[in-house]
Amino acid sequence: MKTLKIEELSKNFGSTEVLRKINLEIDEGNFLVLLGPSGCGKSTLLNIIAGLETINEGNVFIDDYNVSKVEPKDRNIAMVFQSYALYPSMNVRENMIFGLKQAKTSKEKIEEQLEKVSKFLQVDQLLERKPSQLSGGQRQRVAIGRALVREPRIFLFDEPLSNLDAKLRVEMRREIKKLHQQLKTTVVYVTHDQTEAMSLGTRIAIMNHGVIQQNDTPENIYNKPSNTFVADFIGSPSMNLIKGTLKETSGEISFTASGSNVEIPIKDYEFKDKSNLNNKEIYFGIRPEHIYFKKSNEIDFEINLRANLSEYIGHEQIITFDYANQEILAKFPSTIKIELAKETKLFFDITQISLFDAKTDERI
């Protein structure tokens, strides 16, 4: 039984297609993050799961029960919003029990739930306050509390941290992680922040233009992006994509960047399909953090590149190199001195690369 299953789901607003044939499954207790740039349809998808938006095609199942036409309140879900959406005229207590009251829960049960949740979230001292008298973090807690008291099957979070300042955001992120560890409720979480996605999710679905690009564990998303969009979207700075061609001579595969004559041998790479690799136009993807200043293992590929630009950001520095007229970035600890406008000896970690077909942008 899947806690949440989405089947061939499509949605358009008028003539604009927002979601295209989305298929998604979540097992009990998972933390799924929908990640993507703004306008990719992730919030719409969340609203559809909540029942706040109608569906044009396809179905949504919660616990194998088709809820596509079921009212939001009957879906056994709870949602936390970006603006918290606390009812301004009610105090914290009334805010938290509003849903239970609507569901005609008995008074004893309501009190019991309220006490349990408000203690758990440490808002039991704030019950008589109005939302306007709370700080950002407290509001966030109350909003989560309002969702918690209903004991839903699925928690939906719509960018809950983006209204908080940087420091508080990191704190609340950890609290949400703790919350999930303790409660083990299934979560669907929408964000455009990759750090949030990476640190919170047990699975991440990356979306773009209404299509899920990759739905995988955070490790696989980072290490084995399934296409150039995911490779480019995840990581800061994003992955270097060097254009060039593959060459296969008697089983040995190597890569040559266009405009360069340096052959980089490709070893231990898990190709999806080993045929027709010779002369294939590809993108050679390597993350800035996988370009080293010192050789760290035998397989590292040594190359001399010219440093053009240096960006100092405290604990590390980002250096822009010129590689056969293509810009590539590398990340080093800021203790290393690198002279600009000079050739520098660097090492590519060949075990960490990703290769993409230049025509389809898909991983090969």
Added chain:
Amino acid sequence: MQDSLKSSSYQQLEQKSKYTNMFLRWFLYFILILFASYFIFPLYVMVVTSLKTMEEIRQGTLLSWPSGLNLESWAVAWGGRGYGAGDTFLRPYFWNSIKMVVPAVFFSTFIGAMTGYVLTKWRFKGDQWVFLFLLFGCFIPFQAILLPMARTLGVLGISNSVVGLVLVHTVYGIPFTTLFFRNYYVSVPTELVKAARIDGAGFFKIFFKILLPISAPIIVVTIIWQFTQIWNDFLFGSTFSFGEAAPIQVALNNMVLSSTSVKEYNVDMASAIIAGIPTLIVYVLAGKYFIRGLTSGAVKG
């Protein structure tokens, strides 16, 4: 040497700016007082005249102070002289106006709030067109709807009645009240409505429990606006009612214009003030509750 030169010139500049500021300040007060007296002057004349006897009015000037607190003309304006035919006084018409203005303000405000709520929080296909037409209603001059409205009231059998006037003012008020509430609710985050829907609240519950409690500022604005419009209306009142069903503004007009012999300026002035007092009261009372930003707490982080 140069430093001292500099500092002395700074002192001069400082002095100069001090004088300029002082002059500007006095000039500002002068202008303010001038305008204030310009606006207060007619009221002064009205109050003073209403307290004079006819004898005083004939002998004194417009601005002269009354000899005492003579409230007779107020009594006449409100309750008449007590003889039968031809004696017009405001009391019955004042109550007509109250009976008209209270339900008309209530219904137009309530319907406006509802429409504003639907147009912002329950969007539907073509809702912009509905709003556009409602907006169009704001620009239709009173005169343009007189004939069709008279016909409608006739068909409904409520012409020349307070009920008819309530209907006219409610209908004519809806475009304005809708505009007010729509613009207010646009700034209320729709996430509130979504949260309430997930919590299981329906269309009316969301309106009454979530939106209406935070609408105090705009309700006050709407009430002030509608009350003033309806209370001060003369055209609809004089067109759709006559005789005993007339509102106060029509009665005031009749009183002032129908005097057969001498013009009783003191009674006229007292009547005019009486007809204006309720609007003043609404402004004074409602202004107190004119609080802004009740929702700000829930929205910002």
